[in-house]
Amino acid sequence: MNIQEVLAQQVKAAVSSLYQIELPTVEFQPTRKEFEGDITVVVFPMLRFVKGNPVEIGTQIGTYLQEQVQEVAGFNVVKGFLNVVINDQFYLDFFHSILDEKDFGYVKDISSDAVMVEYSSPNTNKPLHLGHIRNNLLGYSVSEILKASGKTVYKTQIINDRGIHICKSMLAWQKFGEGETPESSGLKGDHLVGKYYVAFDKAYKSQIQELVNGGVDKEQAAKEAPILMEAQAMLRKWESGDEATVALWKTMNGWVYRGFDATYKNLGVDFDKLYYESDTYLLGRDVVKEGLERGVFFRKEDGSVWIDLSDEGLDEKIVLRSDGTAVYMTQDIGTAIQRVTDFPDIKGLVYTVGNEQDYHFRVLFLILQKLGYDWAQQLYHLSYGMVDLPSGKMKSREGTVVDADDLIQNMEETAEEISKELGKLDGYSEEEKKKLYRTIGLGALKYYILKVDPKKRILFNPEESVDFQGNTGPFIQYTYARIQSILRKANFDTGALGKDVTLHPKEKELLKQIQLFPETIQLAAENHSPALIANYTYDLVKEFNSFYQQVSILGEPDESKKQFRVQLSKKVGEVIQSAFRLLGIDVPERM
């Protein structure tokens, strides 16, 4: 039981004993640094039940607590704030209780109810960029956080492997590629295919211009450009199963998948189950037809099928085209149902998709509810803000993107430069160094993105790049490395570990912060927010560095105290590692 739960009961008991009144709740907050105390009881809300002067009431409750509760060592009252001092023993007991616990803070008995987290879900016509990185990091991290909070989690993605966008790359490759392959060009598969996506756009634009110069109206030119019409024809051939087209599609998608795999591996993300749109794009149609019979949907005169959501404050939305083919929404209905069929233990789905699709997911969830699926109550759109550049939105076809692979490589190179300047890596082999640069570079990038509230849009300035000092990944990794350095030099003697040492204020602060880890994980899981983990870790690390600076660990003459500090440092290291694992960030032994 943490101190807040203990005190809540005791405060209620105090009020009951002093005033014969039952309080429904007690409000707490951490005591501000400028006052003495560890936890603060806010008296104001009690005034609704207990009439009187807040300072007097606070003092009376404080006196009661000090007399009756062994953990309470003292108190003071400022205005309506009762600051309670908790004795060292409480924190020491807490520390001993978690000393040997592995993965402290993680929930160990995993619920049989599962959650499926979808993330990444790229189109297969171009390489991944910074926007995808945010998506991947968020999805992966939220998955890990949900696991640590006690859920079974399946990570998945839906690969958008069909459609006009892919035909554009295919067509451009046919026209301008001269048989180029990843092997012949030395290009990564996704980059090669992306190159032809850009090539298509260039040709398309110049054809439009030609038409316009020839006197054609601009809008019409955009529809009639020959290369676009060719692409549309190619899509029709693909849908009719034309062998040559399908073969080319398979070949080029294969290149892209190998490229994606490399990037995913680089980023350190993975998936338990993949879904391909080409496999599932027909599935939703049956459901829609069935829903039509049950009156969930209605048919318009031209044969198209719709749902009326005006009762929910939304509009009518199409779910099937007049020619009977599936739209985006149809596929998503089918995919959701397919997933629950494949994994019957799923009680919820988390969709990691940008906030430009907020409306789409509101509609999707409503439709699934109206179709009567009980799990539809548990759907969550993890909506995140776009990553924009100072020049504006990233657009693959115009080449204005920060490429994922390039960015990762840049980060590693920056880490290498800084490491070399600092020159602390004597004795490391080239291989070890390389691995370390990766750890640090990726750590900087991942932390930079994950520490921001997912809802907020990120403005990424490549010129200024990502910091390595202050509230950053490397700062936290550095602290971890420092701790490991101490542990390498320390002799462990748990027998000498004192159970009744007097705590230094910094030690107490550290223990308080460690104690917050389990609830922080729960909070992060409820809010689907890795940012809460990042900020927690930062606070812990700041606290440790301050401790490290003020208090000598290995130089402490009292063996009992020294052992305590060594063990405390070790625990802080473990929590840093556990927390960073939730963010998908590695920690180094040295740096």
Added chain:
RNA sequence: GGUCGCGUAGCUCAGCUGGAUAGAGCAUCUGCCUUCUAAGCAGACGGUCGAAGGUUCGAAUCCUUCCGCGAUCACCA
């Protein structure tokens, strides 16, 4: 135009279900490496929390209106 989101220090961000004098980092300026890693620590400077009303003992936080930025409202995905 309707709907949704965002607006906190020069910049990037915290601020939990309303609570004490709104916190960090970067940048600028001071100190601290003969002692456990200075990617660090300690400090200074920097704020009409977009604006105005309202609710409350108490508002950055809740409500209303307005302003700014973004997204979205397709038989595209």
